[in-house]
Amino acid sequence: MNIHERINSLIQEKNLTKREFSKRLRDLEPKLNSTGETPTEKTIYKYLDGSNAIKIELIPYIAEVLQVTEQELFTNDKKSRKKFFQNILKSATNEELQMIKSKLEIKEYENFVVNEPKSEYNNSKSLENEVISLLPYAPKPLLENLKLKLTELKEFNNSI
Known part of the structure; x- marks a missing residue:
């Protein structure tokens, strides 16, 4: 090409x-x-x-x-991409290696949370429905924290 x-x-x-x-x-x-x-x-x-x-x-x-x-x-x-990354890793600084590690952790998190098939939850009742049914028993600070964390996850997913 x-x-x-x-x-x-x-x-x-x-x-x-x-x-x-x-x-x-x-x-x-x-x-x-x-x-x-x-x-x-x-x-x-x-x-x-x-x-x-x-x-x-x-x-x-x-x-x-x-x-x-x-x-x-x-x-x-x-083959070329592999060789390119091998050369990069040979001379990478600690800061660059940390950046790569961070990116890989985000990718792993994304694969686990974002791309996890919903079918695993669909036994008799979905996990989401089970959590929703338990929300009336949660104290207000927990709900506020949950809302904050879910909002952060939503923003993270939208940025990907």
Whole structure:
């Protein structure tokens, strides 16, 4: 897959139009080394259809617009991704490793709580119905705390 095809694929994955992509790229005001100017919309379209070679100085800007690493613009196969992560982990700082660990914990939490199949609850009475039936017995501070925590979970799920 050529880089322009990969970029077009990522544009589609991100549900962007080529016009939106072009506008976001131009808004970052990348300067071409050859002219010192920001590429025009027409030039960006030529990059996307493969009739013009993409200038190397645009790669970081394109990656930023698509919210991917520069590496992801060139490849997305499993072997290359694995090698990329191995290289990253070799030189990662403690702060970066902690960030990765935190992200993995969130993913694990998401898989456990957010994506857990509801069918597991559907024995004779759903867990939700059972909890609702017990709410009249809960003290007000517990209900307030429960409401706060459920609101936080809702916001977390909406942000994913």
